[in-house]
Amino acid sequence: MEAEATKKKHISAFYREEFLRHKGRLECQRPFFAEKTYEEIESVLNKIIDEMDRICEVENFEELASHLLHRIDVVTNLSTSKVNPSYRIH
Numbered sequence: 001m002e003a004e005a006t007k008k009k010h011i012s013a014f015y016r017e018e019f020l021r022h023k024g025r026l027e028c029q030r031p032f033f034a035e036k037t038y039e040e041i042e043s044v045l046n047k048i049i050d051e052m053d054r055i056c057e058v059e060n061f062e063e064l065a066s067h068l069l070h071r072i073d074v075v076t077n078l079s080t081s082k083v084n085p086s087y088r089i090h
Contacts, residue, residue, distance in 0.1 A: 008061070011061075011062060023046075
């Protein structure tokens, strides 16, 4: 049972870091968004980051976290960016 909890903790940390990367990318894109839109997206990202440990308690949490990450990526375009990954905001 402890191994499962450790696994979830590591996966939670991984996804939290990914969402933080997307938040950094979003901050760079701020000038391209209306202020209200930016604030709404930032609020969603902050909620996901803050709630990641709870999200990881949900059955099929990896699918849920992956789905949320994909939805955020549609906005930030970080994963499909042609920019060399070493130059991306982390």
